[in-house]
Amino acid sequence: MNKQVAIIGSSGGNLYNQGGNNPRLMIKEIFSQAQSAGIDISYIQFIGATSSMDNISKGTNAKLYTLENGEITESGESPLNEINEIAKASDKQLADKITNGEIDAMMLLSCDPKGVNNLAITAAAAKKIPLVGTGGTSIANTQSLGGKVISASGTTGTTNRTRAVAFVSALAKEWKLKYMPVIASSSSGSVQEGSIWKRINFRGIMMAAMPGFISMALVLALSKIPAFAGLSTVFDTLIGILPVVLAAIAAKQVSGMDEVGLVAGIIAGILAKDGGIIGGMIAGILAGILTYYISSFCFKHKVPGTTANIASGGISGLTAGLTGMYLIAPAALWFGNSVRWLIDLALNYSPILAGAVAGLLIWPAIIGGVYHAAILPIILLEMEKDGFSFLGAIDMTCLVMVSAGITLANVLFPKQKSESAVALPGFIINIAFGTFVEASYPFMFSSKKVFGGALAASTIAGAMVGWMGVKGTAYVPAVVAPMLANPDKGIFFLLCMLSATGLAFLLTTIANQQDKHKLKKD
Incomplete structure (x- = not known):
């Protein structure tokens, strides 16, 4: 059975x-x-x-x-x-x-x-x-x-x-079952159900493109090694194709037409790549919309599937790409440069203050659902230019490593023994993959002291990031992150990360021992 x-x-x-x-x-x-x-x-x-x-x-x-x-x-x-x-x-x-x-x-x-x-x-x-x-x-x-x-x-x-x-x-x-993943096509000769306009989601598109940005950061890190210095040209190539990646993802998600949408997005992205990732993404969205409506028209008028695919993919990609090249790219490039300029302005004014404020606010941002809507897109905008990001370093230091410190404290010095088993997987995932900061939520939400300690550790670590001029990225193993920092800042990034973990670990341990003592008295 x-x-x-x-x-x-x-x-x-x-x-x-x-x-x-x-x-x-x-x-x-x-x-x-x-x-x-x-x-x-x-x-x-x-x-x-x-x-x-x-x-x-x-x-x-x-x-x-x-x-x-x-x-x-x-x-x-x-x-x-x-x-x-x-x-x-x-x-x-x-x-x-x-x-x-x-x-x-x-x-x-x-x-x-x-x-x-x-x-x-x-x-x-x-x-x-x-x-x-x-x-x-x-x-x-x-x-x-x-x-x-x-x-x-x-x-x-x-x-x-x-x-x-x-x-x-x-x-x-x-x-112990035999299993081979299957590829089930979502397109069956008809357009996907659901409003096309509800499928336009900027942060969803950017998050899907995250592997492209991480690969770019890895190539940048390898290019710093003398034996791999030639990879610097690969890094330049990756920066150039990121708009195409965003356009392809956007067109596929918005059109709901799988490969046809991808082709339209790639064509649009290549033509609109001078507008950066924002220009590529907007051109891709336009390609997806055109693909959807042209496909709908073709299917309603019984146009053969091959012809419908060629018409929707080719015409949509070309139209969106030319629009992106001549109309969207200049405005998108200006917007992206403006965001990066504002970050640089804050860092030039007071790097310590900028880091402290970013570290303090990033926890409320992720808990309140703002992180994926606002902070992650800005990280990608920063990485598009240089391969690393100030907010990316804040993410890794103030979220991932603080979460690692909280979970480690609950592994070694929990309030109750049962909490140790709960905390261990979260600690391992944070360190091994640079993500899953939510693992610390049960401990933060059950103790105001632990929550306050997380904010304090994050603020101090953020100030260190600003003071030391560190830029980097999250979503990579903790041992790899320092190698992806801006030039000559790897050791400082590591110091910031260890400080964040140590502070969070110390403050959580103190809070746990106080709460444990209180429970015994009660």
Whole structure:
């Protein structure tokens, strides 16, 4: 008998921009990969909101997606709070199934372990069934409840396919099943459902392009080694193609037409590359829009698929590219240079103050959902020019390394022994991959002292970054980050990183010991 798996979660904050705004397509990709491994999806409880939950409002509506007779069904659209109440009833039903041994594992997509998914997560923890998922905060909270998480990551940089493959691969390995990832085309001779205008999302496009920026930074680091000095020309080439990468991603995401959109975006990006990453992205979005409407026209008028693809991809790319070259590029280049100029101005005025303020505000920014909307795009704008970034160094130092310090303190000197096992995976991921700062949330939110310590460590470390003139990047292993710093600043970057970890570790340890002593007295 096939293993039975449940999918629970929501369209989330960052996930909304990485496929969560189209729940049916996202879940179908999971179905395709699960079927390849002989795994059955037998239960779904997914809340799809009409906007990102990073910026949720009282007027936000949502739908509840469930599984009935093997088919994905959805409720009518209602206010999110009403959908949450309906979901709680589904949560109780799922918890009973888990307790009765009817569910063998769960896939978590930005779920709510302390809210609408609490009963199911608690039951899963009690039964020790394997859990896989994405969503930094939700996974951290799941682990704090004792869930057996065998595969976890944040959402940044993931796609529907990479998430599905990661989930199924982990479960197949756990159960020793044969599994080969499948490529299920999302285009079937018709245009994807959903408004094209809702698919235009600047931060989603930029986050998907992050690997390109990291590869550029790695090449820059290697070019500093005398034996690889020739790679400096490769670095220049990568800078030149980044606008093309952004354009291709933008056109694919906006058009919903897979390869046809990619071709249109590449053509548009090549023509509009003088406008930098902003010019390339705007040209790509325009190419995606044109691809969508030209494809729609062709399909409605029964134009053969090959002709429709050539017309939509070729004409859209050329039109968007020429528009980008002559109209968009000059304005986009001016805007990008202005952003970098403002950062340089702040650093020239008072680097210590600029670093301290950035370090202080970056935690509220990521907790409040502002990071991915504002800070990450600026990091990419900085990296486009030189391959490193002031805010990138702040990210690595004040978020990743502070989170590492907090989790390490809870591994070695926790308030309660059970917290050590929860903190260890977060510490390893922060150090090994330069991401998953949400691992420290359970400890920060449960203690004002730990939260205050995080802000203090981040502020001091940020001031050091400014004072020492460090620029760099996150999203890379901690041991690699110093090598990706600006020239002659690697040792200073390392010093800033170690200071951030040490301060966070010390302050968290003190807070834990005080709280532990208080608990004993009570």
